[in-house]
Amino acid sequence: MEVSVWRGSGDQGGYETFTVPARDNQTVLDVVSWIQQELDPSLTYRYACRVGMCGSCAMMVNGQPRWTCRTHVKKVLQEDRLSIAPLRNLPVIRDLAADMDPFFEKWVKAGGVHKPGRSRDEPIQQVSPEESGRVEANKAIECINCAVCYAACDTVAASPDYLGPAALQRVWTLYNDVKVADRAAVLATATGPGGCMSCHSQGSCSKFCPNELDPLSAVAGLKRAAARAFFKGKA
Ligand code: SF4
Ligand code: SF4
Ligand code: FES
Structure with a gap:
């Protein structure tokens, strides 16, 4: 060949x-x-x-x-x-x-680090595997940070500041994790500049993810959560 x-x-x-x-x-x-x-x-x-x-x-x-x-x-x-x-x-x-640096810098910028709500001196918080937030959070744990979705994303190509599907999927995981200290702050980062609202929802990320993950649904979840938070704030 x-x-x-x-x-x-x-x-x-x-x-x-x-x-x-x-x-x-x-x-x-x-x-x-x-x-x-x-x-x-x-x-x-x-x-x-x-x-x-x-x-x-x-x-x-x-x-x-x-x-x-x-x-x-x-x-x-x-x-x-x-x-x-x-x-x-x-x-x-x-x-x-x-060079993978920009890809991982976006994870940091998106707030991808787990910040727990309890210290190691407090009892471990029990979370049922069936709890709906846990089910959502579990969906992305097989992400191997390969950046295939990032390479597939036309929004990243057009707007280099866009956080991209993998980092936003990580934010969705944290947003659904009840052990995270400040989930509202997590959501605020995802909806800020370069955040989930820039996604055009055409789904190349999910189409190409080799681990059959679904970043598109994670980004859509962030958009819905942001809309709910907005209207709650207005009520
Ligand atoms: S659906 Fe959104 S995150 Fe996924 S490739 Fe398209 S623009 Fe990027
Ligand atoms: S393509 Fe899939 S496994 Fe690779 S970084 Fe994106 S979400 Fe993670
Ligand atoms: S060499 Fe490790 S995923 Fe391909």
């Missing part, structure tokens, strides 16, 4: 094409690793677990964001060709390695 790979740093670069032998059960990450091991040891990319756990291997494959260690070539090959590039909406460190 012919594989076009993005080479370069920052805004500078272009595609370089390699011929790679097809193998059974070959993943896109296998292809990248083969090129690096057999043809060009300077090819820069990132991975760690190879089993869909760490979230570090995401790249654009034929124009779509994918976790490359779990993406089989057979599923994405087009006319015996692959195009592989660094994740969209993030700066490029070099070749296929995107």
